Amino acid sequence: MAVEYKNLTECSRFKALQKCNMFSFEHFSEERIRKYNVKGAEYQYNYAAKQVDDSILSLLFELAQEQQVKEKFTKLANGETMNTGEKRMVLHHALRGQLDTAVVQDGRDYHAFYREERERCADFAEKVHSEQITGSTGKPFRTFIQIGIGGSDLGPRAIYLALKPYVDSIEGNATRRKVGFISNVDPDDAAVQLADADPEHTLFILVSKSGTTQETLTNAALALDWLSRGGIRDPKKHMVCVTSESSPLAQSSEYLDSFFIDDYIGGRYSVSSAVGLCILFLAFGKEVPSQFLDGMHAADALIYKAGVESNPALIDALIGVYERNILGYPYTAVLPYSQALHRFPAHLQQLDMESNGKQSNRSGAALNYSTGPVIFGEPGTNGQHSFYQLLHQGTDIVPLQFIAFAQSQIGRDIEYASSTSQKKLLANLAAQIIAFTMGKASENPHKVFKGGRPASVLYAKKLLPSVLGALLSHFENKVMFQGFLWNINSFDQEGVQLGKVLTDTVLNNQASPLLRSMADLLFEG
Structure with a gap:
C-alpha cells in the first residue's frame, strides 16, 4: 500500500474531531480509571484523566490509520529517507536492536556497525575498570567527565542521574567512580566539575558529532589546559572522542581512543549510541546500560506487535495532538514523582521542542495549524510548592504528564506520621490528579478550583534500568508519531x-x- 503524506487539516478524521463535544469530567469515575489504562513494555499508561471518551478515541485511532503512522514508522525503521530536510535516514531505533529488515547502504550494515561500536564502548570501559587502560602516569581512571552540549549532554546526564544509585551499589565503587558533565561554555561550569577532580585519575569523554561544535571544543581546550597545569605531560591520553568518522576529531590519533556515530542519529536521539553509552558503561559497567537498551528495544518492538488501541506511545501522541489542535493547549508539563528523574524533563524538553517545533511540513510548505507544544517540568513534590499554583488556578490550561513508581529506587525508607515517605509521595500524586481534574467549589473566589485540567500518568513498579529505557523510548516514539500526524520533519533542527x-x-x-x-x-x- 502506498504511503501518503498530507497535512493534518486535510484529514477527514481531523475535521470530524473538530465537531466533537469535549469530554466533561463530571463523568469521571472509578470504572474510567480502570478502563483507560494500557500496558506498555515495562510500564503502564493511564489516561483516564484526559479529556477524551470512546467517541473521541475512536476518531483518534482512525486518524492514526488515515495518516498511516505505523506504515511510516516501518519505512523509517527499514532505512528509507525520512529526514526530508537533510535527505537522510533516521536510525536511532537501530541502536538498540533490529526491528524488521536489515538496513544496508553503500555496503554498510548499520545494525552491525552500531552493535560493533556499542561493544567497543563496553570493552573499553571494562579495560578501564580492570586497569588495563590507565592514565598517562600509570594511575587508574576514577573520574569520568563528559564534555558535550545539547543532545551530547542532556540525555546522557539525565539517564546517568536517574540510574546513579546503581553506581553506588556496585561493590567497591561507591567512593571510586565519579561522573561529571561539562556543557555550558560558561567557564564556571567547568570550574565546578573540576574542583574536586584529580588530573591523574580523570578521563574526559569529548562528544561532538561534527567535531566543530564551538562550545564543546572550547571546553575541551579548557580541560586539556587543566590537565597540563596538573602535571599531565600527555593530556590527550586522558581524553576519548565520540564523533563521526569524517570529523576533524576522528582524524587525530593523539586521543586515547575514538568511538563513532553518524549523521543518521540526531543528537537528541543519541542516548543509546556511543554518545550516551560510553559514559554509561564507564559509570556502571556493562550490565546496567545493557538492561537500559533492552527496555528501549522492547518498547520499540511493541509498536510492531500492538494495535493502535494497545500502543501507549501512539495513544499519548494522539491525545497530545487533540489537546494541541482541537482544544488549543500550547503547553505540556512533564512531572516525574521520582527525584531520580529530576533532569528527565530537561531532556524531554529538547527531544520534543527541537523535533516538533516546526512551521513547515515535510515538503517545506507553510503550515496553517499549531505543531509542538512548549514542554517544561520539575519533579514532584517540589513542583507542588512552585508552579502548581498556575497549573491549578491560572488562566491557561496546561496538560499534565505524570511519571510514578510504586517503590522507591534505593529501597530505604522510614515510617513517619503513620506512613512511609514513598506512600506520602504517591498519595500526593493521586491527590493532585483528582484535584486538577475535579477541582473544588467555594464561596470564596480565591479558593475556587475550576478543575478540568487534563492529566495522564506513566507508572511502573520500580525505576529499573529497563523501565527507564522503555520510558525514554515511549517519549521518543510519541514525538515521532506526532511528527507523522502533523506531517512535519521531526529529525532536523x-x-x-x-x-x-x-x-x-x-x-x-x-x-x-x-x-x-x-x-x-x-x-x-
Missing part, C-alpha cells in the same frame, strides 16, 4: 543554526553594526 552563524560573525569581527553594538554592550558589562 534548522532553528538552532542562525544563532550559531551570528555568533561566529561576532567572534571573527564580521558582525553587522547592530549585532556589534549589542555584543559590545555585553562585553563592557
Whole structure:
C-alpha cells in the first residue's frame, strides 16, 4: 500500500474531531480509571484523566490509520529517507536492536556497525575498570567527565542521574567512580566539575558529532589546559572522542581512543549510541546500560506487535495532538514523582521542542495549524510548592504528564506520621490528579478550583534500568508519531543554526553594526 503524506487539516478524521463535544469530567469515575489504562513494555499508561471518551478515541485511532503512522514508522525503521530536510535516514531505533529488515547502504550494515561500536564502548570501559587502560602516569581512571552540549549532554546526564544509585551499589565503587558533565561554555561550569577532580585519575569523554561544535571544543581546550597545569605531560591520553568518522576529531590519533556515530542519529536521539553509552558503561559497567537498551528495544518492538488501541506511545501522541489542535493547549508539563528523574524533563524538553517545533511540513510548505507544544517540568513534590499554583488556578490550561513508581529506587525508607515517605509521595500524586481534574467549589473566589485540567500518568513498579529505557523510548516514539500526524520533519533542527552563524560573525569581527553594538554592550558589562 502506498504511503501518503498530507497535512493534518486535510484529514477527514481531523475535521470530524473538530465537531466533537469535549469530554466533561463530571463523568469521571472509578470504572474510567480502570478502563483507560494500557500496558506498555515495562510500564503502564493511564489516561483516564484526559479529556477524551470512546467517541473521541475512536476518531483518534482512525486518524492514526488515515495518516498511516505505523506504515511510516516501518519505512523509517527499514532505512528509507525520512529526514526530508537533510535527505537522510533516521536510525536511532537501530541502536538498540533490529526491528524488521536489515538496513544496508553503500555496503554498510548499520545494525552491525552500531552493535560493533556499542561493544567497543563496553570493552573499553571494562579495560578501564580492570586497569588495563590507565592514565598517562600509570594511575587508574576514577573520574569520568563528559564534555558535550545539547543532545551530547542532556540525555546522557539525565539517564546517568536517574540510574546513579546503581553506581553506588556496585561493590567497591561507591567512593571510586565519579561522573561529571561539562556543557555550558560558561567557564564556571567547568570550574565546578573540576574542583574536586584529580588530573591523574580523570578521563574526559569529548562528544561532538561534527567535531566543530564551538562550545564543546572550547571546553575541551579548557580541560586539556587543566590537565597540563596538573602535571599531565600527555593530556590527550586522558581524553576519548565520540564523533563521526569524517570529523576533524576522528582524524587525530593523539586521543586515547575514538568511538563513532553518524549523521543518521540526531543528537537528541543519541542516548543509546556511543554518545550516551560510553559514559554509561564507564559509570556502571556493562550490565546496567545493557538492561537500559533492552527496555528501549522492547518498547520499540511493541509498536510492531500492538494495535493502535494497545500502543501507549501512539495513544499519548494522539491525545497530545487533540489537546494541541482541537482544544488549543500550547503547553505540556512533564512531572516525574521520582527525584531520580529530576533532569528527565530537561531532556524531554529538547527531544520534543527541537523535533516538533516546526512551521513547515515535510515538503517545506507553510503550515496553517499549531505543531509542538512548549514542554517544561520539575519533579514532584517540589513542583507542588512552585508552579502548581498556575497549573491549578491560572488562566491557561496546561496538560499534565505524570511519571510514578510504586517503590522507591534505593529501597530505604522510614515510617513517619503513620506512613512511609514513598506512600506520602504517591498519595500526593493521586491527590493532585483528582484535584486538577475535579477541582473544588467555594464561596470564596480565591479558593475556587475550576478543575478540568487534563492529566495522564506513566507508572511502573520500580525505576529499573529497563523501565527507564522503555520510558525514554515511549517519549521518543510519541514525538515521532506526532511528527507523522502533523506531517512535519521531526529529525532536523534548522532553528538552532542562525544563532550559531551570528555568533561566529561576532567572534571573527564580521558582525553587522547592530549585532556589534549589542555584543559590545555585553562585553563592557
